[in-house]
Amino acid sequence: MKVDLWRPNSLTLIQADSDVDVHIGHGDIRELKGRLKGAHIYHRVLISNLQKEIEKQLAVRSTRKRRSDFQYDYEVYHSLDEIKSWMFEMNRTHPHVVDMFSIGRSYEGRPLYILQVWTGDRSKLGKRTHPYKKAVWMDCGVHAREWIGPAFCQWFVKEALNSYRTDPVMRRLMNHLNFYIMPVFNVDGYHYSWTTDRLWRKTRSRIARYQCRGVDANRNWKVKWC
Incomplete structure (x- = not known):
C-alpha cells in the first residue's frame, strides 16, 4: 500500500493526538480503513474522488481563460509557459520598474527566470551605487503540485505595479528595497505536474545511486545556509 503524506509534511512531525492527512489510491482504501479500525484510530474521508476535483479545477480554468483571452487572469492557475510569457510581458510593459533575467538552468535545461521589481536610476543597473538598497528575495513553486505558490508571486507583482504610484507604503518599499521574485522555483517539477502527474x-533530477526521481527541494539545503 502506497501512502502519500499530505499533512504534516514529514513523518518526524507526526505526534500523538494530532491530525494527519494522507492520500491513497482507490484500491488501497479498504486495507487502510481496516488498519485504522484495528488500531482504534478515528478517521474520515475528506475528498472521496480527488481526480474529479482536479478535473473540476482545470475545467474552471478553461472556462475563465476563454472569457478573458484579452487579459491575464490572476485568479486561475497558469502553466509554466504561460507564466514565462507573463514575465516577458511584465518586463515589456513596465520597463521602468521591472527587469527580467535568468540565473541559470534547471536539471532538464529550462531557464530559471527572475523578475527584479524596483525603482531607481536604470542607467546604473548592475553597477555598484551608494547607498545600497536592501533586497527581498521571494521564490514560489518549490513544491511542484502546490500551484497556489506561483499564483501568489504573480499576484504580488501585479499588486506592486498597480499600486506603487498611489500607495505610499508600496512606494516607500520599492524606493528602499529591491524585490527579486522567482515565480517558479521548481520549473521541471511544476511542468511535470501540468503534463504528467498533477500530484x-x-x-x-536523477541521482545514479538512487532509484527515486527528484528531491524535495526545500529540504535540500545545508543547515543555516543563509
Missing part, C-alpha cells in the same frame, strides 16, 4: 511534489 508530483519533487524536482525531476
Whole structure:
C-alpha cells in the first residue's frame, strides 16, 4: 500500500493526538480503513474522488481563460509557459520598474527566470551605487503540485505595479528595497505536474545511486545556509 503524506509534511512531525492527512489510491482504501479500525484510530474521508476535483479545477480554468483571452487572469492557475510569457510581458510593459533575467538552468535545461521589481536610476543597473538598497528575495513553486505558490508571486507583482504610484507604503518599499521574485522555483517539477502527474511534489533530477526521481527541494539545503 502506497501512502502519500499530505499533512504534516514529514513523518518526524507526526505526534500523538494530532491530525494527519494522507492520500491513497482507490484500491488501497479498504486495507487502510481496516488498519485504522484495528488500531482504534478515528478517521474520515475528506475528498472521496480527488481526480474529479482536479478535473473540476482545470475545467474552471478553461472556462475563465476563454472569457478573458484579452487579459491575464490572476485568479486561475497558469502553466509554466504561460507564466514565462507573463514575465516577458511584465518586463515589456513596465520597463521602468521591472527587469527580467535568468540565473541559470534547471536539471532538464529550462531557464530559471527572475523578475527584479524596483525603482531607481536604470542607467546604473548592475553597477555598484551608494547607498545600497536592501533586497527581498521571494521564490514560489518549490513544491511542484502546490500551484497556489506561483499564483501568489504573480499576484504580488501585479499588486506592486498597480499600486506603487498611489500607495505610499508600496512606494516607500520599492524606493528602499529591491524585490527579486522567482515565480517558479521548481520549473521541471511544476511542468511535470501540468503534463504528467498533477500530484508530483519533487524536482525531476536523477541521482545514479538512487532509484527515486527528484528531491524535495526545500529540504535540500545545508543547515543555516543563509
